[in-house]
Amino acid sequence: MSHKNVDTLKSEAKVLWADLQGKELKPKDRLAIPCQDMPSQEPSVRIRNMAEVAVGYSEEQVRVEASRCLQCKSAPCVKGCPVSIDIPRFIKAAEEGRFEDSLAVIRESSLLPSICGRVCPQESQCQEHCTVGKSLKDVNRAVSIGRIERFVADYERAKGTKNIPQIAPSTGKKVAIIGSGPAGITAAADIRKAGHDVTVFEAFHKPGGVLVYGIPEFRLPKSIVEEEIHTLEEMGVDIEPNFLVGRTRKLKDLIDKDGFDAVFIGSGAGLPKFMHIEGENLVGVLSANEYLTRSNLMKAYDPEHAATPTYKSRRVAVLGGGNVAMDAARTAIRLGAEKVYIVYRRTEVEMPARVEEVGHAKEEGVEFLLLRNPKRIIGDEKGRVRAIEVLSYELGEPDESGRRRPVPIEGSESILDVDTVIVSIGNDSNPLLKQTTEGLETNKWGNIIADEDGKTSMDRVYAGGDIVLGAATVILAMGQGRKAAAAINRMLAEEV
Amino acid sequence: MNKILEKRQLSEEVFRMKIEAPLIARERKPGQFVIIQKDTNYGERIPLTIADADPDEGSITIIFQTVGKTTHEMALFEVGDSFENVLGPLGQPTHIEKVGTVVCVGGGIGVAPLHPIAQAMKAAGNHVVIIMGARNRELIIMEDEMKAIADELIVCTDDGSYGRKALVTEPLKEYCESANPAMAVAIGPPIMMKFCAETTRPYGVKTIVSLNTIMVDGTGMCGGCRVTVGGETKFVCVDGPEFDGHLVDFDNMMLRLGAFKEREQEDHHQCHLDMEIAKKKQGALR
Numbered sequence: 001m002s003h004k005n006v007d008t009l010k011s012e013a014k015v016l017w018a019d020l021q022g023k024e025l026k027p028k029d030r031l032a033i034p035c036q037d038m039p040s041q042e043p044s045v046r047i048r049n050m051a052e053v054a055v056g057y058s059e060e061q062v063r064v065e066a067s068r069c070l071q072c073k074s075a076p077c078v079k080g081c082p083v084s085i086d087i088p089r090f091i092k093a094a095e096e097g098r099f100e101d102s103l104a105v106i107r108e109s110s111l112l113p114s115i116c117g118r119v120c121p122q123e124s125q126c127q128e129h130c131t132v133g134k135s136l137k138d139v140n141r142a143v144s145i146g147r148i149e150r151f152v153a154d155y156e157r158a159k160g161t162k163n164i165p166q167i168a169p170s171t172g173k174k175v176a177i178i179g180s181g182p183a184g185i186t187a188a189a190d191i192r193k194a195g196h197d198v199t200v201f202e203a204f205h206k207p208g209g210v211l212v213y214g215i216p217e218f219r220l221p222k223s224i225v226e227e228e229i230h231t232l233e234e235m236g237v238d239i240e241p242n243f244l245v246g247r248t249r250k251l252k253d254l255i256d257k258d259g260f261d262a263v264f265i266g267s268g269a270g271l272p273k274f275m276h277i278e279g280e281n282l283v284g285v286l287s288a289n290e291y292l293t294r295s296n297l298m299k300a301y302d303p304e305h306a307a308t309p310t311y312k313s314r315r316v317a318v319l320g321g322g323n324v325a326m327d328a329a330r331t332a333i334r335l336g337a338e339k340v341y342i343v344y345r346r347t348e349v350e351m352p353a354r355v356e357e358v359g360h361a362k363e364e365g366v367e368f369l370l371l372r373n374p375k376r377i378i379g380d381e382k383g384r385v386r387a388i389e390v391l392s393y394e395l396g397e398p399d400e401s402g403r404r405r406p407v408p409i410e411g412s413e414s415i416l417d418v419d420t421v422i423v424s425i426g427n428d429s430n431p432l433l434k435q436t437t438e439g440l441e442t443n444k445w446g447n448i449i450a451d452e453d454g455k456t457s458m459d460r461v462y463a464g465g466d467i468v469l470g471a472a473t474v475i476l477a478m479g480q481g482r483k484a485a486a487a488i489n490r491m492l493a494e495e496v
Numbered sequence: 497m498n499k500i501l502e503k504r505q506l507s508e509e510v511f512r513m514k515i516e517a518p519l520i521a522r523e524r525k526p527g528q529f530v531i532i533q534k535d536t537n538y539g540e541r542i543p544l545t546i547a548d549a550d551p552d553e554g555s556i557t558i559i560f561q562t563v564g565k566t567t568h569e570m571a572l573f574e575v576g577d578s579f580e581n582v583l584g585p586l587g588q589p590t591h592i593e594k595v596g597t598v599v600c601v602g603g604g605i606g607v608a609p610l611h612p613i614a615q616a617m618k619a620a621g622n623h624v625v626i627i628m629g630a631r632n633r634e635l636i637i638m639e640d641e642m643k644a645i646a647d648e649l650i651v652c653t654d655d656g657s658y659g660r661k662a663l664v665t666e667p668l669k670e671y672c673e674s675a676n677p678a679m680a681v682a683i684g685p686p687i688m689m690k691f692c693a694e695t696t697r698p699y700g701v702k703t704i705v706s707l708n709t710i711m712v713d714g715t716g717m718c719g720g721c722r723v724t725v726g727g728e729t730k731f732v733c734v735d736g737p738e739f740d741g742h743l744v745d746f747d748n749m750m751l752r753l754g755a756f757k758e759r760e761q762e763d764h765h766q767c768h769l770d771m772e773i774a775k776k777k778q779g780a781l782r
Binding site for chain 1: 523536565581586713715718722731751752758
């Protein structure tokens with residue numbers, strides 16, 4: 001990806017829009033309109049700050065991009081959206097400059113458009129099915145649904161016209177939400193709207209879950225998350241930080257003693273996986289969760305104010321190829337590392353990270369070592385990381401994940417000098433609730449077993465998001481939060 | 497917000513505070529800890545053991561030593577001030593049962609987390625022997641509280657300024673030889689726990705240690721607290737904080753504790769200066 005200047009992108013779009021405006025466009029004309037790149041900070045500048053990298057479309061850009069949509073009757077994009085947003089309708093409104101109407105369409109199905117527009121993996125959801133992308137034989141040239149979503153959400157925020165959703169008259173029922181990440185926030189809003197009292201319990205000192213501890217400021221500004229949480233509070237949702245359900249209070253006690261009529265568990269996947277290789281407990285080996293939490297939630301990138309230290313690194317290997325790996329690698333660059341590698345055992349095609357973030361990482365100087373996997377981590381005499389030994393791989397037949405299985409090449413070991421290793425190969429589910437709650441059934445990975453509606457094995461207890469799915473995405477967690485909320489609302493309505 | 501109800505300075509570097517935390521006071525069990533954060537925006541999360549709790553009053557007692565920036569700042573807090581965040585109780589409670597004679601060994605500030613465990617061991621009907629030690633007389637804490645629990649109490653100092661001039665491992669070895677204890681609990685600096693475990697190993701006395709590693713969230717999420725126990729990676733915050741001392745890789749744990757040493761040393765030096773200045777200011781105000 002070659003970086004284009006913000007002003008260039010904007011002025012090109014201005015010319016294009018002036019030309020398109022008012023014209024009757026045939027599908028062929030629409031297919032010929034160039035994709036609008038996301039304007040972003042210059043790579044050389046942004047690696048020295050924590051501010052958001054992507055700065056968002058201009059009005060002309062969003063209208064040009066929206067003009068690329070063919071308004072297909074079959075709307076395959078909608079099928080790719082976990083919450084089934086009426087995508088053609090919101091894009092049509094954006095094309096016509098009716099940005100508020102456009103946002104209203106999104107809000108029918110999604111509560112957090114300014115967040116989802118930034119962090120959803122659109123190319124493997126809505127945009128994967130886009131007819132434009134298919135016709136142009138490149139998913140990256142599909143209509144940029146996520147960027148348009150982001151624009152209309154930001155447009156409203158900038159105007160400060162946000163409305164607080166209407167709340168039904170009080171039912172006198174109480175619902176507890178465990179965890180304030182995407183699943184919890186979504187469920188809380190939908191349950192509160194039905195007139196029930198809602199309390200959200202958060203273990204950290206700040207609400208937002210992965211949106212605040214995991215995703216860096218440069219990809220999702222914390223002020224946006226704070227605003228969403230603030231809206232919840234304005235709706236009358238009570239948020240209790242520093243409250244670890246299972247320890248501060250047992251889950252069963254919430255129902256039996258504290259009078260909650262239902263519980264939704266959205267506690268996320270919070271137990272980092274390690275490689276189980278030699279040297280993984282050396283000083284300088286960190287989980288991505290630890291590295292990112294120090295930087296994002298504890299603000300370790302600002303040592304002048306923050307008391308939490310971060311690990312000082314010169315040469316960093318990030319193990320893994322997901323969004324979290326990209327976030328860790330790009331954070332390391334910003335924290336002053338001279339050299340940052342992504343070490344991933346498949347190729348870029350199989351990488352689960354968003355294409356845009358891979359592109360951003362490359363622009364920022366992150367080096368990708370593909371088809372490589374660490375065999376052991378080597379320490380110095382002080383027990384600090386000195387290097388990793390990596391083995392090269394080639395791709396074999398597809399495995400159960402559908403991706404081609406990486407097969408090690410015998411004798412291909414090589415040594416990579418690094419002083420920090422950030423392990424970003426995913427998370428297992430946190431065992432705490434299972435350990436402390438009798439009768440809560442989990443599967444062999446420790447994920448809570450829940451049916452279509454999010455109902456668990458326990459009476460009145462629902463669950464959704466990563467604690468059910470394993471590590472997934474913000475929008476999937478939201479989708480589950482909504483489903484469970486609807487089921488809880490139905491259950492409570494029957495009891496009135 | 498968790499208000500400070502009582503504050504006492506136990507030695508030059510050790511402070512005891514009773515803080516308002518009704519939910520934690522109600523749920524906590526021996527062996528568990530809390531995470532304290534002085535201020536929400538820039539504060540550091542500090543794991544501290546719960547030394548005592550009063551569910552009726554809704555308070556817990558913490559004891560801490562000033563080692564880094566945050567603990568120095570915490571030491572300047574007075575009765576009536578509040579910590580913005582306290583999370584807990586965290587970790588697995590100590591397994592308490594009647595086994596016979598239990599030798600409880602506490603080193604320095606490790607006596608604080610040892611206190612509720614010794615208390616519970618006694619309440620379960622065990623014969624409780626307490627060995628407590630410190631570098632010098634100044635650093636001995638909670639002697640009266642421990643005396644009230646112990647069937648036998650031995651106090652040692654490294655320099656002989658109080659009690660017996662010995663390391664805690666000396667009387668521990670004597671007890672292993674003579675009293676045939678069913679188990680030992682050792683809490684203190686890592687090096688002390690390591691040597692306690694080495695002392696009991698030849699006698700086959702099961703030895704529990706409580707580890708205090710670097711930690712961010714305390715709920716299993718960051719994995720920063722991991723230790724090698726019996727060749728496996730364990731998380732102190734959710735699998736511990738107590739482990740079989742004969743299986744813990746103390747050398748690796750001590751290395752990991754040094755991960756942020758540079759920053760700590762800078763802060764420690766700076767904090768002592770800041771603390772002196774702050775003390776002078778406070779003095780001037782009075």
